[in-house]
Amino acid sequence: MRHQIRTQIDIDATPDEVYAVVADVAAYPEWNPTIVETDGHGRLGEKLRLRMQPTQGGGMTFRPTVTEAEPGVAFEWLGRLGVPGLFDGRHRFELTDLGDGRTRLVHGESFSGLLVRPLRRMLDDGTAHDFEVVNAAIAQRVAERRGVGAHRRPGPEAPTGRSADAPEPGRAAGLV
Incomplete structure (x- = not known):
């Protein structure tokens, strides 16, 4: 059986700037709330070690292989639980240049x-x-x-529902 999850966000940055974050696997523990420990650098063909801690449920360590690493375009890995065909996940960050210094990040995973x-x-x-x-x-x-x-959470100084120095709604932290 196959199943796919696909999410997306528009970010106020170039595809190269976004790629620099998603492909810097060693820095994930500094900012990624679900990957708390890493070993690897994100090079094509490299076997990574990632300690995942989902927001719900228990953590696990997995060892995916980087299958695509094209700066400004896509970063992808293939992970397996046990033997191939039991539970495989192809995790992908795909970047599209929207022009005007903005990027659409499609973040998803195909499971089989x-x-x-x-x-x-x-x-x-x-x-x-x-x-x-x-x-x-x-x-x-x-x-x-x-x-x-x-982007700050709205405080008492911003009764309108956003901080005085926040960008327009839907653009805060790159959200659309």
């Missing part, structure tokens, strides 16, 4: 194998939610690298 059907509900709920959380963290990391600063 015998365990997809029994795990489908967890994938649709927890994993899809975590991808959205990671998307926001990517946008935040890119903004920090660009020196734009962090």
